[in-house]
Amino acid sequence: MKRHVWYWGLIAPLPLFLAIVYLVPFLGVVRWSVTEPQLGFGNYVRVFTDPLVLSVLWRTLRVCVLVTLATTIMAYALSYIWVFASPPIQRLVEFGVLIPFWISTLTRAFGWLVLLYNRGLINTGLRDLGLIDFPLTLVRNEFGVVVGMTHFLVPFAVLPLVSSMRHLDTRVLTAARGMGASRFHVFRSVLFPMTMPGVVGAALITLIFSLGFFITPAILGGGRSVLVAEFIYVQIFQTVDWGIAGAISVVLMVAVAALIALFIRLTRVEQMVG
Template identity: 70%
Template sequence: MTSIKSKLGQVALIAPLPLFLAAVYLLPFLGVVEWSVTLPEPGLQQYERVFTDPTVLGVLWRTLRICCIVTLLTVVAAYAISYVWVCGSRLQATIVEFGVLIPFWISTLTRAFGWLALLYNRGIVNSTLMSLGIIDFPLMLVRNEFGVIVGMTHFLIPFAVLPLVSSMRHLDHRVLMAARGMGASRARTFCTVFMPMTAPGIVGAAVITFVFSLGFFITPAILGGGRSVMIAEFIYVQTFQTVNWGLTGALSVVIVVAAALLIVLFLRGRRAKTLVG
């Protein structure tokens, strides 16, 4: 009897969270699913359009390409930053810690306009290069994919650093000492011991970065200038300008399902590795 009461008490404590998530996320998502199969008329024609319309496919391909590039650059930069944070001196770790945590206090809009001020045709970078005589004409650093990639990478690095730092801090440094003691160089120890042992953190950072980048809106809209439209901006335009709610519903469902599958695959991979190791 006591065991049953204890389990009921645990359920009562946990129940508000899933109920809240269902009310805030699941019900609206089901409404979007309904739009995708009922507007403008019942059927799956909107999903067919998602995978056959050249315009939609172009946006999806651009989104996938940018997300992959951003994920790669972000994980590489975050790995180097995390390594300095964990293995560097106390001063280096303090500087990196402030550099990683402070961006969380700055809004996405502020950071996007900051990069716009730096990279615009008359921005700080072009003005400096022209004043030094390095270039004669301004470089096109914004209103294209380059500006979008720079802004998104800068925003996502702190999110990628956290799982990498956690993975590095849980590393058994005695293994590294053993590798060094057996004659392995620093580079070989890093490539054959350190990196493989931090692989879960790398995968986790990549999944987090890729999933976050799929839904980016403000940064591509500002730094892309309408010339590098990603899926979130395309959904916004289709919703509020062309009022094509059926197509936006289908696109939203496809993106959510793709992100969910990535997360499920990541969790299953971690569970399988835990069982094996």
Template identity: 60%
Template sequence: MQTLSNRTGAALFLAPLLLFLSLAYVVPFLGVAGWSVTLPEPGIGQYSVLLSDPLVQSVFIRTFRICAIVTLASVTCAYAIAFLWVRGTPLQRRITEFCILVPFWISVLTRAFGWVALLSNRGLINTWLQSLGFISEPLALVRNEFGVIVGMTHFLIPFAVFPLASAMRNLDERVLLAARGLGASRTRIFWTVFVPMTMSGIIGAALIVFVFALGFFVTPAILGGGRSVMVAELVYVRLFQSPDWGLAAAISVVLVLIVGALMALLFRTLKPAQMV
């Protein structure tokens, strides 16, 4: 009887949240899905275009390639930061924690324009390199995939740190001590014991970063300069610049389904409590 009462109470507490999520996400998604099969005429023609249009295919391929590179770079950098945050000295931990939290106080738009100021032809990096005589002509660091990757990686590193740090904190120190007692070097312990034991955090961080990267719009639009169009930017173009709402809706539905599949994989791999 008490169990039934507890379940009823939990359902009542969850009801407002479920209602909000339904109104804010499910209903709009169903509307977009409806557009994808009704505009400009009923049918699945827009999905056929999505599968056959070379432009749309190239944008999806570019998006997945950039997201894969960003994921690899972000998780690699985040692993080093999380390691220092968890296993560094108290001073190192405080400084690292401050550096992790500061980016959350700066908007994505401000960060993107900050990278433009650094990487543009007349930016600080090219100006310094030319003044020091290392290069004679400015390097093309923005309006291409390189600039997009740099900006996205910088934004996503903090999100990868938390699941990695959680996995590192949950390590059984006795295993590391046992490996050390058996004569293993620090390098061997790190690669053969420490890294495998934090694999759940690595997988979780990679999936989180990849899912976030799939929907990026502002950073690719500013740092890519229209030359490295990703899926989110293509949806915007199809909606507002060369109106084709049916195709934009079909692309959005496919992207949501991909994200949903990746999130399902994330929750099968990593428990939600391990992400914080």
């Protein structure tokens, strides 16, 4: 009995800290959503009926799905090389995956702006080679946002995939090859199904992170491809409409929680990280 009391005494500060840091502010946001500008659920009605809000939500969903697909595919390829390539290649991929964690989000966003801008390195290089006559519009649109977000999220998606692949029994792959299966059939029928928990974990991490992106879409979108986080910021600090901002935040939190619960139900949590 004393041991259980001691354990609970050690664990108690963590949920208390989380309640103070996260739960209390969230309850304040919920209060805004039903009291500003007047008491009621009018703000939630606006979330699902206002064309402007619906367009922002739809754009956010579309961009996040594209980013999730692109990130998961790229992360899977990098993870495969990291696990199964020769040691020198593994070290090179490991360095390439880990080094972005040391670079700030703002620096990476401005780096892509330098590359993709109308007078950036990519457009300048293509014009010098005579491949284009007019600069390509690569920023201030959804394409630039998807590129920047994908670049930021790939390292996060690689980690669960690498963990999942490293826990594979490679003898199964060798046996499949020994029985005459081609590399493609081994991948489709053996490797990919066995690494599906890592794929689900990578996609979940990517989708959850992308829903709350602010800096990268704000810089690369240039105000023309506004996602939900930037829209909430505008409603709070520019239009001072705290009610609709709170309602959108609550709806977003509920959607994320439901998504997490669905994936946990479909996939064992411990398998998401191998």
